[in-house]
Amino acid sequence: MAEGDYLALTKQLAAVNGxxxxxxxxxxxxxxxxxxxxxxxxxxxxxxxxxxxxxQELGMVAxxxxxxxxxxxxxxxxxxRPSLNQQARQADAALGLQERATTAVEIAEGAIATTPFxxxxxxxxxxxxxxxxxxxxxxxxxxxxRDWLLLALAIVLLGMAVWLNNPQAERLATQRAIGQAxxxxxxELEALAEEIRQDPNLNEAQQEELLAPIExxxxxxxxxxxxxxxAVATLSEASTELRELSESVxxxxxxxxxxxxxxxxxxxxxxxxxxxxxxxxxxxQASAATAQxxxxxxxxxxxxxxxxxxALAQTxxxxxTTDQPLSEAFQEAASALDAQDLAAAQxxxxxxxxxxxxxxxxxxxxxxxxxxxxxxxxxxxxxxQTVAQAGAEGTSEDQQQAAGDPxxxxxxxxxxxxxxxxxxxxxxxxxxxxxxxxxxxxxxxxSAGPRGGDAETVFVPDAVDLSxxxxxxxxxxxxxxxxxxxxxxxxxxxxxxxxxxxxxxPYTDVFGDYQDAANEALSDDYIPLGLKGYVRDYFxxxxx
Amino acid sequence: xxxxxxxxxxxxxxTAVLIQNEVGKVIVGQExxxxxxxxxxxxxxxxxxxxxxxxxxxxxVRTLGRVLDLQFSRIQFTPxxxxxxxxxxxxMEDRGNGQRGFRFQQGPVFANLVLADEINRATPKxxxxxxxxxxxxxxxxxxxxxxxxxxxxxxATQNPIEQEGTYxxxxxxxxxxxxxxxxxxxxxxxxNEILMRTTAGQTxxxxxxxxGEHVVAMQQLAxxxxxxxxxxxxxxQLIVATHPHGSPSELVxxxxxxxxxxxxxxxxxxxxxxxxxxxxxxxxxxxxIAAIAPAALRHxxxxxxxxxxxxxxxxxxxxxxxxxxxx
Numbered sequence: 001m002a003e004g005d006y007l008a009l010t011k012q013l014a015a016v017n018g019x020x021x022x023x024x025x026x027x028x029x030x031x032x033x034x035x036x037x038x039x040x041x042x043x044x045x046x047x048x049x050x051x052x053x054x055x056q057e058l059g060m061v062a063x064x065x066x067x068x069x070x071x072x073x074x075x076x077x078x079x080x081r082p083s084l085n086q087q088a089r090q091a092d093a094a095l096g097l098q099e100r101a102t103t104a105v106e107i108a109e110g111a112i113a114t115t116p117f118x119x120x121x122x123x124x125x126x127x128x129x130x131x132x133x134x135x136x137x138x139x140x141x142x143x144x145x146r147d148w149l150l151l152a153l154a155i156v157l158l159g160m161a162v163w164l165n166n167p168q169a170e171r172l173a174t175q176r177a178i179g180q181a182x183x184x185x186x187x188e189l190e191a192l193a194e195e196i197r198q199d200p201n202l203n204e205a206q207q208e209e210l211l212a213p214i215e216x217x218x219x220x221x222x223x224x225x226x227x228x229x230x231a232v233a234t235l236s237e238a239s240t241e242l243r244e245l246s247e248s249v250x251x252x253x254x255x256x257x258x259x260x261x262x263x264x265x266x267x268x269x270x271x272x273x274x275x276x277x278x279x280x281x282x283x284x285q286a287s288a289a290t291a292q293x294x295x296x297x298x299x300x301x302x303x304x305x306x307x308x309x310x311a312l313a314q315t316x317x318x319x320x321t322t323d324q325p326l327s328e329a330f331q332e333a334a335s336a337l338d339a340q341d342l343a344a345a346q347x348x349x350x351x352x353x354x355x356x357x358x359x360x361x362x363x364x365x366x367x368x369x370x371x372x373x374x375x376x377x378x379x380x381x382x383x384x385q386t387v388a389q390a391g392a393e394g395t396s397e398d399q400q401q402a403a404g405d406p407x408x409x410x411x412x413x414x415x416x417x418x419x420x421x422x423x424x425x426x427x428x429x430x431x432x433x434x435x436x437x438x439x440x441x442x443x444x445x446x447s448a449g450p451r452g453g454d455a456e457t458v459f460v461p462d463a464v465d466l467s468x469x470x471x472x473x474x475x476x477x478x479x480x481x482x483x484x485x486x487x488x489x490x491x492x493x494x495x496x497x498x499x500x501x502x503x504x505x506p507y508t509d510v511f512g513d514y515q516d517a518a519n520e521a522l523s524d525d526y527i528p529l530g531l532k533g534y535v536r537d538y539f540x541x542x543x544x
Numbered sequence: 545x546x547x548x549x550x551x552x553x554x555x556x557x558x559t560a561v562l563i564q565n566e567v568g569k570v571i572v573g574q575e576x577x578x579x580x581x582x583x584x585x586x587x588x589x590x591x592x593x594x595x596x597x598x599x600x601x602x603x604x605v606r607t608l609g610r611v612l613d614l615q616f617s618r619i620q621f622t623p624x625x626x627x628x629x630x631x632x633x634x635x636m637e638d639r640g641n642g643q644r645g646f647r648f649q650q651g652p653v654f655a656n657l658v659l660a661d662e663i664n665r666a667t668p669k670x671x672x673x674x675x676x677x678x679x680x681x682x683x684x685x686x687x688x689x690x691x692x693x694x695x696x697x698x699x700a701t702q703n704p705i706e707q708e709g710t711y712x713x714x715x716x717x718x719x720x721x722x723x724x725x726x727x728x729x730x731x732x733x734x735x736n737e738i739l740m741r742t743t744a745g746q747t748x749x750x751x752x753x754x755x756g757e758h759v760v761a762m763q764q765l766a767x768x769x770x771x772x773x774x775x776x777x778x779x780x781q782l783i784v785a786t787h788p789h790g791s792p793s794e795l796v797x798x799x800x801x802x803x804x805x806x807x808x809x810x811x812x813x814x815x816x817x818x819x820x821x822x823x824x825x826x827x828x829x830x831x832x833i834a835a836i837a838p839a840a841l842r843h844x845x846x847x848x849x850x851x852x853x854x855x856x857x858x859x860x861x862x863x864x865x866x867x868x869x870x871x
Contacts, residue, residue: 089774098829102772114770121553122770122826 005123006108010084012130013101016091017082019139025077030147032073036065037154044161051172059162085109091130095138100126174391178228181390185235185383186221189214192376206369210376213241217380228387233530235384239377246373251363254281260318261330268311270296270304283360287353294349297342305345309337329355515539551761556821559762560586562753563611569748570607571600572741573734577725579822580815580839581608581699587814588763589722590678590698592663592843596705599727600738605659605699612759613752614656615693619674621666623709627673631683632690648685653677656693656756660700664710674698675717695759715802715846722811724843726859769817771828776813778871779833783809785869786845786861792868795861799851804844811840830871838862 040062047053053061082090088101104126106112107119114122166172196202196210217238221231262278265271274293277285293308300308312334319327329352336345518539521527527535551559560582567578577593581604584591593601602618609616619630632651639645652658653674660674677683678698683690700721702713718724730738741748785791786803796803816832823832842858 098825098831099772099775099827100825100829102774103770103827106772107770111773112770115768118768118770118826125826 005127008127009101009104009108009123009130012127013084013087013091013105016095016130016135016139017087019135020090020094021077021080023139023141025074026141027144027147028073028077029070030073030144030151032069032071032076033066034069034147034151034154035073036067036069037062037151037158039069040065040158041154041161044158048161048166048168051168051175054169054172055162055164055166058166062158062162085111095130095133095135097126097129097133100129177391178231178387181387182221182226182228182231185231185387186218188379188383189218189221192379193218196376201365201368202372209245210242210369210373213238213245214376214380228390229528229530231387232384233528235380235387236530239380239384242373242377242380246370246377249366249373250370251366254283254363255279257281257322258286260322261315261326264314264318265311268307270300270308271311283356283363287356287360290349290353290356294346294353297346297349302340305337305340305342309334312337326352326355326359511542515543551758551765553765553821553826556762556765557824559754559758560822563608566611566750566753567604567607570750571604572737573730574600574604574727577727578604578608580723580725581605583815583818583822583836584723584839585612585695585697585759586762586766586818587722587811588695589811589814590700590720592718592721592724593699593701593727594704594724595701595727596729597703599729601701601727602659602661605657605701607750608699609657609659611750611753612657613755614695614697614759616657616659617652617655618659618661619652620661621663621670623665623667623711625666625670627670628685630670630673631677631685634686648688648690650690651683653683654690654692656695656697658696658698660698662703663700664702664712666711668711668714671711671713671717674700675720678720695756695763715844718843719805719807721843723815723839725839726842766814766818766821769820769826769828771813771817774871775816775828775830775833778830778869779809779812779816781869782812782833782837782841782865785865786841791865793861793864795856795864796845799847799854799856800845800861801848801851802846804841808841808844812836815840833871834866837866841865 040058043053043061043065044058047058084105085102088105091097091101092099100122103112104123107114107122193211193214196207196214199207202210217234220226220234226234258278258281262275265275265278268275271289271293273289274286277283277289297305312330316327316330316334319330329348333345333348333352336342336348518535522532522535563582564575564578568575571578581591581593585608593604595601606616606618608614619625628651630651630653632649632654634646635649636644637647658674663671663674677692677696681692681694681696683692702710783804783806785793786796786800786808788797788800788803791797791800791803812833813828815836816828819832819835820826820828825832838859841862845858845861847856847858847861
């Protein structure tokens with residue numbers, strides 16, 4: 001085939017193919033958009049059943065999917081590049097050329113053999129027919145009415161889905177608020193952890209002790225499927241661990257411990273500074289006073305020294321049961337003074353001063369660690385409250401009131417919980433319980449439960465320190481502990497707000513019922529995960 | 545008329561039109577039958593015409609022979625016709641000087657255009673003598689083989705009504721006919737025209753407008769018409785689909801015992817090439833195949849008993865096949 005004729009043929013076929021693809025793009029473009037809108041409709045339906053997207057986001061998703069579908073549809077029509085033979089077949093079928101183009105292409109490509117005469121005649125005939133056809137008229141750009149109607153319908157339906165209120169909107173807002181709160185608290189925990197790591201006042205062991213609960217809490221918060229309850233429980237556990245750490249490393253009350261020593265030294269006027277230091281519970285001050293005393297020893301007369309020896313001996317005796325090493329140090333100094341060995345006495349007092357100074361440092365470090373742990377515990381507690389209250393804005397008054405009402409459900413339990421924890425020996429019930437009712441305004445989870453706006457308020461009690469609360473002890477007779485059924489007389493002695501004793505049911509008769517109810521609640525998963533341990537422990541501690 | 549050896553496509557068409565017009569002076573209507581008969585001749589094949597008596601089948605063939613200036617012979621098949629009556633035989637003759645010898649006397653088959661009238665009335669033995677000539681283009685008599693003249697065409701007729709005392713052509717022999725054409729009853733207007741022409745004082749006469757050489761040249765020209773791959777594949781798919789096993793046509797699966805042979809595909813392609821040229825095209829199209837299919841396939845589909853009992857026609861099956869086999 002002549003080169004010119006072949007090029008003319010390919011050009012004609014390319015023009016037909018281009019028109020054909022344009023025609024197809026008008027069909028597949030809307031179909032692609034329709035498919036995108038169908039996907040968006042599925043997302044819209046899901047968004048009405050589950051808290052997934054806001055109406056605005058849904059609108060953007062619908063637009064995006066429709067746009068992607070439209071582009072994909074167009075690309076589908078345009079990116080398909082048929083071979084010349086396929087273009088020829090396409091042109092024959094679409095334009096009624098009766099296989100002229102296909103035959104011409106196959107002759108040109110050598111796929112079929114014929115005489116040069118026929119090849120030329122056939123090619124000319126095919127070209128003439130192709131040129132004679134008005135491709136635009138033969139392949140009109142028709143709009144598939146059905147597709148466009150469906151597209152319009154889909155747009156209208158999706159528009160309604162975007163415009164109408166989404167029943168999941170509130171729940172979604174709550175969920176996102178919770179998620180954000182958890183993420184923010186996780187960031188804060190990370191910052192706290194970093195601060196601990198960078199704190200030059202903490203050694204490695206101390207850092208590890210402080211970081212352990214924080215990192216555990218952080219890991220839980222950063223997990224992708226952490227619920228609000230789990231976050232609150234995690235933060236609560238971490239806070240409790242830090243509080244326990246604070247308590248465990250807190251130095252003893254030196255004022256109390258050194259009070260006997262201060263009393264023993266009070267009568268001696270030469271040990272006034274030391275006495276004051278012991279009264280204040282300041283070891284550093286005591287160290288300085290002891291060092292000063294050692295320095296002043298040579299200036300004392302015999303009587304003063306003897307009185308000093310007595311005072312030191314009494315101090316040693318007072319400290320014998322509470323602080324053996326300090327007692328021995330005082331005794332050593334007293335013995336040296338009794339033996340009128342000033343040098344030994346000075347040395348003993350200087351050693352004592354050094355010991356007190358060292359103790360003072362250790363106490364300061366322990367105190368700092370304890371305070372830091374307490375501070376972290378408080379911060380984690382605040383984080384817990386923030387997470388617990390997240391999503392609670394805009395909840396109903398009832399839910400808000402239930403969240404803060406200490407009488408509601410677990411509020412009373414928290415008071416009892418505090419009381420139960422405070423009383424570990426026997427059956428102790430004190431005013432601490434009453435105090436706990438007032439301070440038991442723990443944070444409520446409000447409407448942020450998994451059931452959204454319909455969730456019940458869960459009262460999360462605060463752990464309150466009852467160590468300074470004076471309670472009234474009621475000692476139970478021994479036979480009551482062994483045989484609770486014999487405790488008829490006990491009822492009269494048990495402090496109770498109920499004056500009418502006939503209305504009181506023996507504790508042992510009802511404990512089983514309450515325990516069963518508690519076990520059922522635990523097994524039914526009604527109680528938040530992090531609080532199950534408390535409930536279990538509480539009822540275990542109440543067992544007769 | 546141009547020289548046959550350098551026949552152009554335009555000349556091909558003109559000649560074909562001339563032939564059809566000339567025959568049309570004598571034969572009223574039957575344009576399709578005439579066209580397909582001409583296509584059959586130009587394809588180099590033989591044609592079987594089936595129709596009730598009095599429709600002009602014999603007249604058509606005779607007129608064609610006259611128009612094409614072909615040596616024409618007619619063989620009326622009867623039950624007592626012998627093979628030698630067709631092929632010829634050796635006869636004794638005096639050669640002079642008291643000597644005698646055998647001389648082969650050619651039979652009526654030695655013609656360019658042979659009309660085998662009512663071919664189904666002769667015995668199978670006699671039929672086979674003609675059919676051998678159709679296939680081999682030779683005749684063998686007493687170990688001597690004689691070539692038949694070229695071009696050589698057999699246009700056979702048969703009457704679909706009178707089945708008593710007939711010997712239906714076996715399938716293998718039907719297959720040798722390129723086309724089988726159904727000659728239909730003329731319309732009222734055509735019948736009126738026939739009556740006017742045939743009962744008048746003067747009857748129309750056809751004159752020769754082409755020769756045998758023209759026919760041969762037209763045959764050779766037609767064979768060069770190109771056919772695209774997808775069209776030839778369509779022909780192959782059609783032939784395969786005529787067989788019940790795996791056919792896309794339920795009618796074929798249900799009513800056909802055996803389908804067309806490769807000769808059916810050859811008939812389709814050759815006929816389509818000539819039809820393409822007659823339609824002013826230089827390539828075969830799917831439409832050409834569809835137009836030729838009934839004539840090329842109706843006698844090649846062997847219906848089973850159920851098909852025959854239910855009156856299923858081969859044409860209906862061919863139409864169904866053309867629908868089911870996608871082009």
